[in-house]
Amino acid sequence: MSALTTAIGIDFGGTSIKSAVVGSGAIVQRGKPIDPQATGSDALMDHLVELIEQLRAEHPDIAGVGVGLPGFVDSVHGIVHELTNVPGWKEVPLRQILHDRTGLPVTIENDAKAMAYGEFKHGAASAGRHVVCITLGTGVGGALIIDGKLYRGAQLAAGEIGHMSIDFRGRPGPYGSIGGLEEYVGNVQIAERAVQRYRAAGQEKSAHECSPADLAAAANRGDPVAAKLWDDIGLELGAALASVVWIINPDTIVIGGGVAKAGDLLFNPIRREIRQRTLGLVHENLRVVPAALGNDAGIIGNAMLALEAAELSRAAAK
């Protein structure tokens, strides 16, 4: 029997559910986006099934469906514990429901882990074996690839780099974390810090004028407040990643998400701090690279996880 190559990847974002048929690691055909807010929770499930059936009608070789969702997802038992953006989706056995209604093997996964897996299989970390991924947006997400496999941890909660502390007496964050990285470099915190620093420099700006894109443009125009803020953010990220390097000794660090679009403004200080704060033998062989798949990382990662699950279940059935 030939190897399975085609699966559907679904990326469950807060404002849009994106999907595609993925064949041999590339997008073959995109599904219609679904707005998860516009429908009730029952209708949403109908829309998902309809989406899968439409894509399968044109691609009968589909071997499975992989769904990535934000927040806490039990990928082993296939249960979505809570989906903050969809009222009523609590303790949903999504894998079983979608399997029962489509007959296809289904996997579900945390969105940051699925994105990391996409980058590992077909993106910026495809040459790696021990990979740390970090996604910089409103939240700071993370995931680990260990020995070529997605690592989930004892309660499937591993990789939460956003909550690791860079200052044990620092800013309080969610879940009791203190000095967590996200409290310094999350989108909202970056905007707040920018507003404060501009004010200290005699300039009044609103948080709306201090998005990462605004601040990157300002720094590239030579604005000293924005330039210094990016350097500080890079230092904080680099310090956190240096600690991760001491613990994990990865071969690749992939950095994605909206904030990472600042490019060299962010990557230069990150790489500088990792180089200064770790062993030469380790950082000389470490690649610190931007994510390559952009918004498709989750779709591709979920499709890959679905393919592997389908391969395993086929092998077990022999």
Place this chain on the structure above:
Amino acid sequence: MSALTTAIGIDFGGTSIKSAVVGSGAIVQRGKPIDPQATGSDALMDHLVELIEQLRAEHPDIAGVGVGLPGFVDSVHGIVHELTNVPGWKEVPLRQILHDRTGLPVTIENDAKAMAYGEFKHGAASAGRHVVCITLGTGVGGALIIDGKLYRGAQLAAGEIGHMSIDFRGRPGPYGSIGGLEEYVGNVQIAERAVQRYRAAGQEKSAHECSPADLAAAANRGDPVAAKLWDDIGLELGAALASVVWIINPDTIVIGGGVAKAGDLLFNPIRREIRQRTLGLVHENLRVVPAALGNDAGIIGNAMLALEAAELSRAAAK
């Protein structure tokens, strides 16, 4: 063919090389200790071979030899890069030399990793699958067991929890690390901090009077300076381990080494901080336990690593 059960474990300490025949995970017979300082580097190799031959004479079923050494050890290629306590031992292909001279399969490993493996196979973490080990002494060593296997990382340098930062603007340490845990809770640093705090409280003490054992005895007598210092050390360790929990999501944390003998003085604040700084789902299922094998952890871990290597090479030869 029956499973291999008996191997020699050798633990290469700075002042004494300890060894034993290990059978079914327990010490069967100890070898004579060797003082690595008392002999030149060539004679030391002769002593090691002699030790192995003596133990094998009484235990002909020995399947292999595992040697653990401090510092940077290339376990994949079997090379000791440098042994600070033995002049002349640089880039020694120890595995090949001992194999050539004894005919036995030989493994070599970093000492902290071997100790962690001993605790995982037959000690405090034997119920675990994702295990973090930390050893508190002059240095702060660490090692990870991931998915039931010793995890080494891309350059075999993973697990260095002692160099992870708890304060990104904190105390400078080795290899450019800043705010590294070891700079707060290493033996020497604990003594320095105690001397300073006693002085601030109007008491003059020397560093020699401020060993971890002295400070534990003082705290247990109700000395407020020592009690507060232990609480602060526990807070710093707990904060560092909380970050490790966010990243690794382990089921077990094993804490060993001389400093850990302070017991509840240290474990209470460590457990408190991990509980306060992490997600309930994760810390409710986490065991934070003292090491169980004491000075034998390295011997047993090295023997287990040797047994597994011997099993693998026997399977490959079939």
